[in-house]
Amino acid sequence: MHQPAFMSTANGTKNGAGDGAGHLMSCAKNTIIFHQGDTARHWYEVLSGSVRTSRLRPDGHRQLIGFHFAGDVCGVEAGAYQTTAETITEATLQRHDVLPQAARPAHLERALSSAQRHISLFGHRTAHERLAAFILLIARGAKLRGTIQLPMSRADIADHLGLTIHTVSRTISDLARRQIVAPEGRQHLRIIDYEKLAAMACETEIEGSSS
Amino acid sequence: MHQPAFMSTANGTKNGAGDGAGHLMSCAKNTIIFHQGDTARHWYEVLSGSVRTSRLRPDGHRQLIGFHFAGDVCGVEAGAYQTTAETITEATLQRHDVLPQAARPAHLERALSSAQRHISLFGHRTAHERLAAFILLIARGAKLRGTIQLPMSRADIADHLGLTIHTVSRTISDLARRQIVAPEGRQHLRIIDYEKLAAMACETEIEGSSS
DNA sequence: CGAACAATTGAATCCTTTCAAAGGGAGTGG
């Protein structure tokens, strides 16, 4: 199903590899970083490129748990990896030993907020709402309006949103027809009407206050 | 919409209230523990009873993030609460100050695994699969086969699974018709055919191994 | 006992999936 690409060239030595400070890895596209079920001996920090984490279900369906871009972490779970991580572009990662407990809380919080973002995607019930929310999520991560990059495939998006590639494709086509976005190639998307997109996603901003 | 019940009787003093070790609260049904958006000064541990956390979206839809039973925690997020927490039965909670950072990692992990369980519910696309997985989740939490308690309303279940109360009700009726479960009153459910339920949920157990 | 609310059920509609096929890009080999 997924051609198990390899070439997980671990050319470390930028940091002392044994001190747990990190081990630098540059990986080709479609490199598997770790496998669901393996004992978690490391966690990873994405320095550049894109990574996806997914889990495979017995019925063959794949659930895509998250996309990880520069600055994100993956594999922070204790015990066994709950997901499989793969690069979806060329990427450089920093591998950390799981030992130094002190380093973990901040990353746990990050993983938790990532999970919460994912959950909030499912607060939307229709394909239009989910896709709009997803596009805005990506756009915000990239901190830019205008043209955004979608390094992942339609199948990845579909598995992340709990839809099929057909519905994803149809929905994007519909957004284009309605002049809300404009696909530029298959990896890029220009956001034309940010407000309509936000309205469609039924944005829910939570800002701290009161007590 | 929700009658904002009160009586958040905070009769602490089991532990010294000022040392951050905890403040005991016993709450009536439908008591609001904290509000989405408020600054998070405490996190809570459920000692008995059931609590739900939810977020309200601008369009009026409510997304139910999690159910919390004895031993679970809620409100561990930093900054502002991302959800509103309410009791759904009588409950006793222990309130902890957010200050002692040392106490948090374990609870963060717990919150993270709870979020991951929720996400995995959405790996299922049909109502039957989601409901089967949900019932098994509850049954496991209660560590008993046979009759389980569903302290939450159908609306709560629906908002948690991303369905409507109608679909939830219909699906349970269908499971009953097929002799897989047997509703006993509206708060209890007897699991007749555990295997069929597991097959329907397309169980995906992840056990650690290898390397 | 009556009222208000929760849950169930029926029927029609809408949306997503499934099945099927065609279009478009990227990479390979001649």
Next chain:
DNA sequence: CCACTCCCTTTGAAAGGATTCAATTGTTCG
């Protein structure tokens, strides 16, 4: 450099499932 092939994406049509609208039944509480 071009042609070919493979895979991803897009699109069409039919089928299945969830939602919506509407009404009934059942429960809880005053």
